[in-house]
Amino acid sequence: GWLPLLHLLLLLPMPLAQLLPAQPSVEVAPFYAALGLAAAAWHLLGQPGPAYAWPSTDCQLSITIDLALCSLLTLLAVHLKGRSPARTSIAALALPLLSPAAVLALHLATEHAPAYHAELVTRLQRAVAARLRGASAQASTRACVAPPPRWSNLGLFDTSDVSYDKACAALARFLADSAGLCADDRVLACGCGAGDELYLYKAEYGLRHVTGFDADPAAAAGFTQDLNMRLLHRPAATLRGAFQPGIFNRVLALDAVCHFNDKRAFFADAVALLPPGGTVGVTDVVVAADAPGWLRLVLLVMNIPACNHWSPTRYEAELTALGLEGVTIVSTGARVLPYWLPGAMLPYLDYASVVARVPLAAATAPLPPPRRRVAVIGSGLAGLTTAHTLVSSGLVDVTVFESRAKAGLGGDAQRFGEGDDDEAVVDVPLRMIGRGYYSAVENLAKELGIPTVAASIDCAFYGVDLRGAARLFVLSRSYVAMAITILRNLPEILHFRTSLGKGEKDKETFGEWLRRCGHGSGSDSDPVGLWVTMGQMSWVLSCTYEQVLGYPANIVNDFARGLGLGLRGMLTSNRIVRIHPSVEALQVALSYGATLTYGVRVGGIDERRDILGTQYDAVVVATEALAVPHVLAKAAPVFAQVPYQASSIVLHHDESFMPARRADWRTLNVERQPTSDMSQLTVWLNQYYPGVPFARPTFETWNPLRPPEHAQKQVYFQRAVHTADTPRVLAAIEAEQGKDGIYYAGAYCVYGMGLLEQAAVSGAAAARRVLKDLDLTAPDVHTAGTKNGAQERRRQLNGAHAAADTATLDASPNGTNHSPRGRSVLVGHGHGADQPHGDVVADKKRAHNGNRNGAHNGLAAVNLQQ
Numbered sequence: 001g002w003l004p005l006l007h008l009l010l011l012l013p014m015p016l017a018q019l020l021p022a023q024p025s026v027e028v029a030p031f032y033a034a035l036g037l038a039a040a041a042w043h044l045l046g047q048p049g050p051a052y053a054w055p056s057t058d059c060q061l062s063i064t065i066d067l068a069l070c071s072l073l074t075l076l077a078v079h080l081k082g083r084s085p086a087r088t089s090i091a092a093l094a095l096p097l098l099s100p101a102a103v104l105a106l107h108l109a110t111e112h113a114p115a116y117h118a119e120l121v122t123r124l125q126r127a128v129a130a131r132l133r134g135a136s137a138q139a140s141t142r143a144c145v146a147p148p149p150r151w152s153n154l155g156l157f158d159t160s161d162v163s164y165d166k167a168c169a170a171l172a173r174f175l176a177d178s179a180g181l182c183a184d185d186r187v188l189a190c191g192c193g194a195g196d197e198l199y200l201y202k203a204e205y206g207l208r209h210v211t212g213f214d215a216d217p218a219a220a221a222g223f224t225q226d227l228n229m230r231l232l233h234r235p236a237a238t239l240r241g242a243f244q245p246g247i248f249n250r251v252l253a254l255d256a257v258c259h260f261n262d263k264r265a266f267f268a269d270a271v272a273l274l275p276p277g278g279t280v281g282v283t284d285v286v287v288a289a290d291a292p293g294w295l296r297l298v299l300l301v302m303n304i305p306a307c308n309h310w311s312p313t314r315y316e317a318e319l320t321a322l323g324l325e326g327v328t329i330v331s332t333g334a335r336v337l338p339y340w341l342p343g344a345m346l347p348y349l350d351y352a353s354v355v356a357r358v359p360l361a362a363a364t365a366p367l368p369p370p371r372r373r374v375a376v377i378g379s380g381l382a383g384l385t386t387a388h389t390l391v392s393s394g395l396v397d398v399t400v401f402e403s404r405a406k407a408g409l410g411g412d413a414q415r416f417g418e419g420d421d422d423e424a425v426v427d428v429p430l431r432m433i434g435r436g437y438y439s440a441v442e443n444l445a446k447e448l449g450i451p452t453v454a455a456s457i458d459c460a461f462y463g464v465d466l467r468g469a470a471r472l473f474v475l476s477r478s479y480v481a482m483a484i485t486i487l488r489n490l491p492e493i494l495h496f497r498t499s500l501g502k503g504e505k506d507k508e509t510f511g512e513w514l515r516r517c518g519h520g521s522g523s524d525s526d527p528v529g530l531w532v533t534m535g536q537m538s539w540v541l542s543c544t545y546e547q548v549l550g551y552p553a554n555i556v557n558d559f560a561r562g563l564g565l566g567l568r569g570m571l572t573s574n575r576i577v578r579i580h581p582s583v584e585a586l587q588v589a590l591s592y593g594a595t596l597t598y599g600v601r602v603g604g605i606d607e608r609r610d611i612l613g614t615q616y617d618a619v620v621v622a623t624e625a626l627a628v629p630h631v632l633a634k635a636a637p638v639f640a641q642v643p644y645q646a647s648s649i650v651l652h653h654d655e656s657f658m659p660a661r662r663a664d665w666r667t668l669n670v671e672r673q674p675t676s677d678m679s680q681l682t683v684w685l686n687q688y689y690p691g692v693p694f695a696r697p698t699f700e701t702w703n704p705l706r707p708p709e710h711a712q713k714q715v716y717f718q719r720a721v722h723t724a725d726t727p728r729v730l731a732a733i734e735a736e737q738g739k740d741g742i743y744y745a746g747a748y749c750v751y752g753m754g755l756l757e758q759a760a761v762s763g764a765a766a767a768r769r770v771l772k773d774l775d776l777t778a779p780d781v782h783t784a785g786t787k788n789g790a791q792e793r794r795r796q797l798n799g800a801h802a803a804a805d806t807a808t809l810d811a812s813p814n815g816t817n818h819s820p821r822g823r824s825v826l827v828g829h830g831h832g833a834d835q836p837h838g839d840v841v842a843d844k845k846r847a848h849n850g851n852r853n854g855a856h857n858g859l860a861a862v863n864l865q866q
């Protein structure tokens with residue numbers, strides 16, 4: 001909101017001054033020019049430190065340029081003033097308006113005005129709710145819930161002395177009862193605020209499966225997500241495409257639908273989501289057909305758009321036109337509205353529950369096909385993306401097996417301030433996502449309503465080269481200093497850019513490409529650009545310099561091109577994002593609907609695809625390649641041929657890992673020493689997670705050159721390394737896909753950097769392949785439109801019902817209870833609550849011995865404080 005305001009402040013004084021009958025004694029023009037120049041200087045020369053946050057985005061940079069531009073133009077205006085006041089004021093007015101930031105501000109203001117209005121009304125509602133809550137003596141209405149209630153609906157007041165929270169809960173019950181909610185229902189609660197109604201539906205109606213969403217990101221962040229009850233962040237603008245049809249049989253909106261952009265679109269989307277017999281239910285303001293204009297205006301101010309002013313007759317007509325039947329409107333306005341509205345409005349308004357049903361399928365509908373079962377081995381991003389894609393199809397039952405006691409994707413995250421209000425989670429490893437290269441991961445997050453936030457990234461490179469000379473190259477936070485650094489190294493930067501434009505030869509390695517383009521040999525005595533590049537690529541790829549040089553050149557260069565690692569990449573720092581609040585959010589959302597079986601190291605699967613006594617129609621092996629020979633009784637030799645490199649990560653407080661001068665500390669600090677064949681990355685977590693209240697400087701070091709002091713946690717990894725042989729290896733893996741109903745997914749299976757992006761791409765591809773080979777097609781709009789589309793869709797939706805049934809997770813503390821339909825979950829089987837000590841020690845040794853092709857052990861973690 002500050003952007004348009006800033007521009008108003010900048011632009012208003014000049015014309016105002018011209019309008020004043022008596023000119024002020026202080027010259028406004030030089031005054032504002034000085035102010036603008038001072039502001040621009042302050043931003044451009046600002047010193048590094050926690051308070052220094054901008055300019056870091058394109059928009060903020062543009063504002064800074066604008067400040068300087070406005071100042072210069074105002075000076076020009078002063079100059080002109082002596083000659084012609086009219087020309088002066090035109091120059092002062094018009095020219096700044098043409099500046100880029102002013103255009104941007106105007107655009108933002110028009111684009112965001114409705115959103116600001118909606119947000120203002122929501123905040124107002126919340127503030128009123130908080131006030132009422134404070135006033136009520138006994139607030140709690142829940143039998144089952146830990147967090148305190150944060151209801152904010154209109155409430156149903158049976159008596160005038162009922163507390164606000166109780167009234168809100170009563171309104172939620174009124175809707176649930178009107179919709180006939182029961183334990184077997186799978187509910188989608190739209191615009192559910194902080195999620196209080198989800199707790200209530202679960203506690204009082206015994207629901208096992210409930211998903212809510214709200215436009216406020218804080219709602220999802222503050223909610224205790226679990227596998228059967230989740231709250232997503234997504235704009236309420238449309239439901240279409242957000243969820244797979246057939247997963248929910250009730251779509252509810254408690255006191256929210258009147259604020260949606262278009263109520264009709266909401267009901268149409270609900271019809272598309274619901275299976276035959278499913279119901280949609282809302283509580284809503286109903287407006288009399290003869291309501292006067294002034295009342296409609298008041299409703300507009302209350303953020304109820306004109307297209308949502310429906311009378312009971314219109315309600316019935318609209319819902320019937322959408323194909324819904326049994327429209328029931330139950331009025332309860334007298335128990336809701338008098339509490340809030342003046343008497344003059346009451347004759348024209350009512351408040352009611354509206355419930356309608358999607359017609360039942362024709363009796364002749366074909367029987368659903370038998371349910372298929374798919375096992376996914378491994379719960380890294382590849383395994384979870386496979387599971388999510390399969391579950392979303394609504395066509396198969398999915399069981400995920402993981403050898404560790406926690407998920408592979410976010411299981412190693414570290415909690416800070418546990419139990420406190422400001423508890424925070426730090427990802428280990430950090431799970432950085434670069435815009436421009438990670439489209440699959442970004443799309444997944446978007447689809448699931450998981451927010452990403454820009455991570456503030458800048459770098460320092462330091463250490464000693466092979467000649468024993470100390471090196472230091474710091475990307476400055478000051479744009480002036482940065483410009484000087486870039487100018488000093490401009491020939492080298494331009495040389496790299498030109499080389500990237502030239503492309504790569506067939507089968508060329510990165511080392512060969514560097515030499516061909518005249519960038520040096522990749523040793524420590526090379527020019528600064530190469531020294532920095534090798535340091536950077538060594539940690540990005542988690543491998544040695546030699547392995548970096550052996551990478552296929554187009555893999556590394558496509559990554560650089562995707563992220564814009566040229567001049568632009570050095571200037572802008574907002575291309576790296578992270579999942580908010582931590583990758584655990586993505587992990588929970590991806591796991592939804594699958595049966596999770598942690599603590600089971602699967603092994604010896606043969607062509608019968610039998611795991612723990614259950615036969616699966618397909619198995620997706622989403623482990624590391626080096627684990628495949630252990631997972632399968634007879635694995636193709638190619639999996640053992642994928643080279644791996646061991647890495648480790650330590651969480652610690654040892655400041656000696658940072659550059660010697662504190663002023664040179666950056667978010668990413670890359671150290672190279674002649675004693676090691678890999679670079680060491682130390683991430684300054686206080687900068688990377690500005691919102692986390694770390695008690696002292698805290699670091700995450702990847703591949704430490706020596707053991708840090710004050711270590712908090714150490715984790716070991718194996719990561720696949722690509723070589724010139726990769727195309728042959730990938731072709732061999734491709735040839736194995738689907739043989740005996742066994743498929744492979746993992747970052748190593750896809751041509752690329754072996755990052756999360758490749759894991760997501762391979763997981764989705766494996767799932768699609770499984771569905772195709774099992775002769776199942778995910779329901780989509782095209783199917784519904786074809787000749788037999790309606791029948792086909794109904795068949796699939798009926799199947800989806802059963803899928804959601806089986807998704808229920810009965811956490812049994814005593815271990816396995818694996819029914820033939822994979823209905824329940826197995827906890828703590830095999831390798832119990834934490835990785836057995838022997839594994840950790842073994843992995844530790846391998847990591848330190850630099851076991852390049854190491855034997856299987858995957859990941860292991862040990863908390864050094866325990």
Ligand SMILES: Cc1cc2nc3c(=O)[nH]c(=O)nc-3n(C[C@H](O)[C@H](O)[C@H](O)COP(=O)(O)OP(=O)(O)OC[C@H]3O[C@@H](n4cnc5c(N)ncnc54)[C@H](O)[C@@H]3O)c2cc1C
Nearest residue numbers: 378380381382403408429431432602623746747754755756
């Ligand atoms: C130090 C380091 C930092 C990284 N940082 C980033 C980053 O910031 N951004 C990024 O994009 N990428 C990063 N990566 C790469 C990223 O971690 C990998 O690309 C990604 O984890 C690969 O996912 P995956 O699902 O293919 O495999 P994995 O994540 O390795 O998952 C495989 C899973 O299979 C399980 N498993 C193995 N054997 C069995 C068995 N027999 N039975 C059951 N389960 C089994 C394992 O326990 C594991 O959970 C980093 C890698 C390392 C090493």
